[in-house]
Amino acid sequence: MELVTMSRTRVVLMTLTLVVVTVLNNTESAESARTFYVFGDSLVDSGNNNYLPTTARADSPPYGIDYPTGRPTGRFSNGYNLPDLISQHIGSEPTLPYLSPELTGQKLLVGANFASAGIGILNDTGIQFVGILRMFEQYALFEQYQQRLSALVGAAQAQRIVNGALFLMTLGGNDFVNNYFLTPVSARSRQFTVPQYCRYLISEYRKILMRLYELGARRVLVTGTGPLGCVPAQLATRSSNGECVPELQQAAQIFNPLLVQMTREINSQVGSDVFVAVNAFQMNMNFITDPQRFGFVTSKIACCGQGRFNGVGLCTALSNLCPNRDIYAFWDPYHPSQRALGFIVRDIFSGTSDIMTPMNLSTIMAIDSNIY
Numbered sequence: 599m600e601l602v603t604m605s606r607t608r609v610v611l612m613t614l615t616l617v618v619v620t621v622l623n624n625t626e627s628a629e630s631a632r633t634f635y636v637f638g639d640s641l642v643d644s645g646n647n648n649y650l651p652t653t654a655r656a657d658s659p660p661y662g663i664d665y666p667t668g669r670p671t672g673r674f675s676n677g678y679n680l681p682d683l684i685s686q687h688i689g690s691e692p693t694l695p696y697l698s699p700e701l702t703g704q705k706l707l708v709g710a711n712f713a714s715a716g717i718g719i720l721n722d723t724g725i726q727f728v729g730i731l732r733m734f735e736q737y738a739l740f741e742q743y744q745q746r747l748s749a750l751v752g753a754a755q756a757q758r759i760v761n762g763a764l765f766l767m768t769l770g771g772n773d774f775v776n777n778y779f780l781t782p783v784s785a786r787s788r789q790f791t792v793p794q795y796c797r798y799l800i801s802e803y804r805k806i807l808m809r810l811y812e813l814g815a816r817r818v819l820v821t822g823t824g825p826l827g828c829v830p831a832q833l834a835t836r837s838s839n840g841e842c843v844p845e846l847q848q849a850a851q852i853f854n855p856l857l858v859q860m861t862r863e864i865n866s867q868v869g870s871d872v873f874v875a876v877n878a879f880q881m882n883m884n885f886i887t888d889p890q891r892f893g894f895v896t897s898k899i900a901c902c903g904q905g906r907f908n909g910v911g912l913c914t915a916l917s918n919l920c921p922n923r924d925i926y927a928f929w930d931p932y933h934p935s936q937r938a939l940g941f942i943v944r945d946i947f948s949g950t951s952d953i954m955t956p957m958n959l960s961t962i963m964a965i966d967s968n969i970y
Contacts, residue, residue, distance in 0.1 A: 633709040638768030640715030645672025649697040651729040654716035676923045677936035683943040712736040718773035760814035770823040796853040821876040822854035830900040831931035834909030877953035897927035
């Protein structure tokens with residue numbers, strides 16, 4: 599009897615040990631994976647707008663048709679979006695939208711996505727979308743998040759996690775397409791020439807990035823605007839034969855070099871390579887100008903939409919829908935397909951200094967593995 603009792607005790611103790619080790623390993627893996635925070639607009643919104651009183655939503659089919667669940671998630675994509683693909687590359691879980699009720703407990707260690715479709719650098723950008731999270735509101739939520747994280751792991755550890763995190767900031771496109779160029783004569787176009795407007799945007803963007811630094815960010819990917827004049831929505835309304843719209847292309851080509859210059863200046867000011875400029879314009883132009891080289895049949899026609907180039911209006915259940923999303927560079931009138939985003943993420947990780955300034959994400963991860 600004693601032998602049976604002793605063997606049972608050993609089994610119980612071994613089971614308890616395994617449970618404790620498993621819990622500790624899970625906690626360690628959650629803490630060792632790099633925390634990731636996302637700010638910006640629809641290119642990186644993973645579903646915050648689902649919880650807001652706004653028309654800027656991707657919460658109905660066929661959005662999400664290629665997501666693992668096959669259902670819309672609030673991502674402006676047929677499947678994964680840019681933050682999802684970056685998370686996969688850095689070995690982290692996808693960041694949950696901050697407004698999601700699932701973002702609690704250990705999930706806070708993964709990070710959070712604060713992005714909101716429709717917003718811009720300026721607070722008057724996207725006013726037609728009503729209840730979206732402008733940048734000052736995204737930052738207020740980030741401060742709230744940090745308080746929640748402190749309650750979970752303590753203030754010192756929370757600060758260490760934020761300082762060691764990777765950040766993604768994607769802004770600027772809406773300031774052109776949903777503000778300056780929204781109407782033939784807009785309030786901003788009466789106020790500024792395009793070069794003046796670009797300089798004004800950069801001065802405001804600088805304040806946004808400096809505020810993020812004050813909030814603890816020490817590694818931030820800052821994406822420039824894509825080729826705004828080449829998206830199907832602009833081809834549908836402003837081009838005669840499907841050529842990229844010169845006015846929007848020129849605006850992007852003025853804005854993006856100013857952004858690189860501004861990030862360099864801030865890095866010099868703070869004495870560290872905190873901000874990394876991502877040349878999203880060139881990354882997109884690679885497959886827009888030569889879609890066949892990337893396995894696309896077209897970079898002009900959106901997979902989901904209606905009208906010319908499927909670029910008129912929104913992507914809805916009533917829209918034309920291509921059967922194979924992998925051969926379309928654009929999913930809807932404004933957003934690249936999941937497969938196209940894969941090429942962009944590849945460039946973010948391994949791109950040369952002309953598209954990742956001052957370094958690519960692989961280099962960042964290698965350097966930071968020795969620091970954090």
